[in-house]
Amino acid sequence: MTSSKSASAILGRLGARGAVLLVLLLAAVAAAVVVPLSAMSTEVALEMIGVPDPGVLTTAGLPAIRAIGELLASVAVGTALFAAFFTPPQKDKTLDVDGYRMQHISSWANIAWAVAAALLIPLTLSDVSGRTFVQSLPPDQWLVAINQIDVASSWRWAAVIAVVAAIGQRLTLSWRWSTIWLAVTVLSLLPVAATGHASGSTAHDIATNSLIIHLFSAAFYVGGLVAVIIHTMRGGTRVALALRRYSVVATVAIAALAFTGVINAMVRLHPADLFSSTYGLLVVAKALLLCLLALFGLAIRRRIIAKIESTNANAPVDRGTLLRIVLVESAVMAGTIGLSVSLGRTPPPAPLYVPTRQEALLGFELPGPFSFETVFGLWRFDLVLGLVSVVLLGLYLWGVIHLRRRGDSWPAGRTFFWVAGCVTLFITTSSGLGMFMMADFASHMVGHMLISMLVPVLLALGGPLTLALRALPAAGRGNPPGPREWIVEFINNPISRFLTHPIVASIQFVAGFYLIYFGGFYETLASEHLGHMFMNVHFLISGYLFYWVIIGVDAAPRQFTSMYMMMVLLSSLPFHAFFGILLMNYPTVLAEGWYAGIGLPWIPDLLQSQRVGGGVAWAMGEIPLFIVMIALAWQWYQSDMREARRSERQAERDDDAELKAYNEMLAQMAKADRRH
Template sequence: MMSSKAAPGKSPKGKSGPGKPATGKPATAKAGAAKAGNGSAAPTWLGRLGARGVILLVLLLAAVAVAVVIPLSTMSTAEALELIGVPDPGPLTTAGLPAVRAIGELLASVAVGAALFAAFFTPPQKDKTLDVDGYRMQQISSWANFAWAAAAALLIPLTLSDVSGRTLIESLPPDQWLVAINQIDVASSWRWAAIIALVAAIGQRLTLTWRWSIVWLAVTVLSLLPVAATGHASGSTAHDLATNSLIIHLFAAAFYVGGLVAVIIHTMRGGTRVALALRRYSVVATVAIAALAFSGLINAIVRLHPADLFSSTYGLLVVGKALLLILLGIFGLAIRRRVIAKIETRNANAPVDRATLLRIIMVESVVMAGTIGLSVSLGRTPPPAPLYVPTRQEALLGFELPGPFSFETVFGLWRFDLVLGLASVVLLGLYVWGLIHLHRRGDSWPPGRTAFWVAGCVMLFVTTSSGMGMYMMADFASHMVGHMIISMLVPIFLALGGPLTLALRALPAAGRGNPPGPREWIVEFINNPISRFLTHPIVASIQFVAGFYLVYFGGFYETLASEHLGHMFMNVHFLISGYLFYWVIIGVDAAPRQFTSMYMMMVLLSSLPFHAFFGILLMNYPTVLAESWYSGIGLPWIPDLLQSQRVGGGVAWAMGEIPLFIVMIALGFQWYQSDMREARRSERQADRDDDAELKAYNEMLAQMAEGDRRH
């Protein structure tokens, strides 16, 4: 798991390594880039900068972000303090909090972009360790994560100072940090961001393999998740939509900004395969721009009335940010496309004009840094006051329910889930793309698998984006209905759809010497030690069943049910846990481990009692789970919370058996198909060798009979 190999650029026993020529002298950036595909030496002044150039670049972008955020935030600070009735905490907090936050988000973006480059923009070596370019980028990502963790930690006392109206000096002692973390949700979010970023930074220092670089990229991206709970989104009406759109916005911005910064660093340091890196980044940037536009539009609709767009400070900042993003999208994509086309029309070994390329993308990155500063200032600017006072349900849920749970209210209400609802649409679109690609190539695909996949995606969309998804947050019985569908029914259909097999057939190979592409990532996802462990049938069934007991009876449900991010975590956890279990038991995709159908049937039957017992335990549980949360919502048609919990337990008991019965039928059918394939194989073998196996068996029986007669 953890690599103990020497770092790239150092070779044991005097042998040449990935960053060291056979002479034993360290390879320079110029030498490393000199005859690689579409690479050329960096300009002399850039080559001399080296690591200092990276630091200067980040400092430049940070200075731009700070120069934008401080004056814009200062303009609205007095209004914000007046609205919440808090004394002025002083200039250190007034200017320092938005400045540190802007720097922190920039550093997080750099960490994400560098980790993305190490994992996907540069090929690993034959032993699956990172090459020189990948190693450098992972080290840069590690340092950026350390700095991002420090910035997030500093935001804890700054937040305490801002909320309490005390000066920053008074908020710096460690005991005040504990007060902030325990009493202020925003400060607690910064604590988690710092911890996650620190884990990623340390992990990147301890590992050198390409496989682990993907893991640390995921952890780095995850460090942005707590940031979604620190702005207006978590406390506004329709905060479910606002928080989900902010998550998409933060992730997209990190990939867009960080990816471009990584390309600049790679080009500046004389890295290889600049054209390929630029092509891959252009794909990332296109998706990120679309996500930024979509999520930004949702945020504007949630927080702004059309009349406030040009008549309020918040509205004007939104307009300014939208214009910057439009300009970035048009300018950036057009320029990159032109540069890529110019490179590809040349000879494959023609050098890249790095100086010109750097000047172009540096302008884009500076504008990006300014946009980050503008975004942070939006978080410090109070949005226009709502036109009405929200009800208690709207304040807690983000919306209001019209009446009791029924067929009419479930299918008469629709509220698009920007996480799982959007995921179901994307997954269905990607599957259709794969089918179209196979059809154009003349290949066939079983229609039954397509039907299963479509059914799973539609079921996921309806469960999360109809009234069902809304009632799941407010009523335990409704929550359990949705939980059973997401964890027990949807994964069955998705597993029977065979998405990994379709992707492996539809996606092209990256080609020898190129960085791994989507097809190689899927192969790596299937064939790695973590997957081999998680896809053992016993492990898969334990994590599937144990998740129910831990969430509801392990003391976590109260916290998860009362927070939007917690509710989202439960849904995602149930979906992934269920898919992993059913992929192992009945999935048509290849798994790292292969077991007989009889073994799978035994594992499935052994899990049945635990599902039944979970429902029975819920029906007889004497304490109301998340009582303060459900009491606070106060749905008038649910006067007895314990009775609602008992109904939920009955739902878990009844609905838990039906999917497993379906799985038993599917497993039995797969068992029958396996036997039929084996029988056909035996028949073909018999035709080829004139039934040699049967003749040998009959001869053995004859010899045994002859022996019996002699005795």
């Protein structure tokens, strides 16, 4: 116990310098792991791409800076997470002292992450061209790298997004804004998924999706852990509560890391190469480290959380023991980041066969024309929206079961609509339709209409926000907000009030169609897996936002009558119809280079496929709107019935005083008319 107290006291005296020293220590661990491991395969990699040795500043500096950059990004994510969700806001909804400290640290980490990403631009140019790092440093060379090398362009966007998050964190102290800057910070990791082997391998759609989940999970795991350490070192309050919440985050993150790690290994490795290649051995080493991290997490829960829960929730935390465990765990995680970066620098074993043109562009091979057999006979699990549909379905059913066990009822119709929406989303993204969407414009438009028009209608009719508010417990006075409070804040804040105005919701929903397809963006989005994923996510969110407001099953920041909603819906119908007609008559093939490069033999006329897609948009766009009109008419009818029942109850209470007063008024008017 003495050693625990002394360790805690020493770390506490370090104050703000302790956070800097901790990050420097972890950065040193990550660099110490990645540099020698990357050096093992540098010569082979340079020989494979056929460029001269750019020098030690590049061969050692690029992996080291990348590992340090990813660590800094994780710190920025973790401390922003802590500020937003692990500390309670003050009465005026601003961050408290602990939250402000964490957001301040996150801002500095974002700035450092942006600097590292910027340095990776000339380092990438040096690595690809074979010129030295010094020769790649002039500003004009940076422009060459950004314009001609996709990886360098990705680092540019990562730096820009990180700077935006850092500035935003310095300018705002509001708790609700802290969640937005957390989202922007997480978004800065997205361009990293476009680098490395994932974007260039066969099955790169699966590899890229799994890498996105992998990066986000690692950031929340190591970043949240660093935030807990800093909070404990500085003598912060509610350490036990923060540890419980982080334990939940860590459990989900470690499961996601293990799952996506297996997916990536299956995509890039043959089982025979697992122990016979450098890449395979690194994968095995990373798996062992993840198992070690899981054991550390178990130790935290058993030795710290269990002790607190068995005694008193307000009992003092054994900070010394906690710090010793999590410091070792964070060092192992930093080493794992270094190992992961070295994997990206190590060439995987050569594939057993030469991929076809379709596989090189799409990541998979389509067996034949679009048909019932090919759509429902092919399945390729979408690791993003397919997984989202499964998680949303599970959470919703958990809420319904929780209400039933409590003795409360929930309409079966709402459950039916939600299940139908989740199943439709899963089929659209994970069946053969999801595969054809990337290769054929007509198939893409079928998926687009389902994701943007039908799925959001079904989900909105399920009333998920109402279910969540009824099923989730309150966080308790003085505690950091929990999921229920986050939902309430999501509904009742100025941004939501603006976005959920029916006119604004209609404009963003309709304008997205025209901007993407006729604003010059579709060519770029269709030819990139991340662009395709962006379109799907955009269609789903914009559609749900529109129908959440229009249908009105869930509470919204603004309340309007069913008649008003019906008028807004009817006013949007011509724009949907005109979009389909415009597509059918558009003289230029959209994304012609992409579709021609795929060269599906059963689609000889790309313009005809586009016209079919326009017909699909025109025909399918009206069906969900018709469903919504029925729902609005039903709500209108129910509202009138409720008003009629209210009037009847009032009449029974006061012996129909309102009707008698009305009749008396008519009688008085009649007498007055007779006198005149």
